[in-house]
Amino acid sequence: MKMLRMIVMCGSLVLSGSVTAQPEETISANIDYTVSKADMAGLEVAAMEGDPGAALRLTNYFHFHVRNQKLLRRWSIIGAENGSPEAQYRAYQNLASSSSVDDQRRALFWLKQAVTNGYQSAAPIYEICNSLTSRFDNRSKTPCFGPERKNH
Numbered sequence: 608m609k610m611l612r613m614i615v616m617c618g619s620l621v622l623s624g625s626v627t628a629q630p631e632e633t634i635s636a637n638i639d640y641t642v643s644k645a646d647m648a649g650l651e652v653a654a655m656e657g658d659p660g661a662a663l664r665l666t667n668y669f670h671f672h673v674r675n676q677k678l679l680r681r682w683s684i685i686g687a688e689n690g691s692p693e694a695q696y697r698a699y700q701n702l703a704s705s706s707s708v709d710d711q712r713r714a715l716f717w718l719k720q721a722v723t724n725g726y727q728s729a730a731p732i733y734e735i736c737n738s739l740t741s742r743f744d745n746r747s748k749t750p751c752f753g754p755e756r757k758n759h
Contacts, residue, residue, distance in 0.1 A: 654689065701714075
């Protein structure tokens with residue numbers, strides 16, 4: 608009951624204009640990662656022609672909504688090549704747990720690119736995982752790259 612009363616009070620303050628957002632505040636949004644069948648073909652063409660936004664939209668669709676690893680890898684790499692820092696980070700995430708050393712090398716490359724291009728979530732990971740032999744921490748000894756990293 609207290610929680611309901613607090614929600615109603617906060618809602619009243621917002622509606623009355625007593626609470627206003629400051630420009631420097633971060634406001635999170637509920638992002639919809641769905642892609643309609645009608646939009647899919649157009650996004651694929653746009654991504655293949657170099658549109659980083661279209662490739663990122665497909666990347667996030669297969670990362671968050673459908674969870675198809677093969678298509679996630681395809682679109683994250685295309686988005687990364689198209690210059691999207693977020694897609695570069697998704698390419699890192701997808702390639703880092705591969706048993707292929709070449710995939711791990713590309714994962715490290717895309718992680719560094721994401722940092723270089725300003726993707727904020729990549730920077731703290733790169734501070735720890737800046738070589739193929741890096742470990743997440745001294746206690747668990749979990750590698751940053753390879754099949755054993757899947758829990759990170």
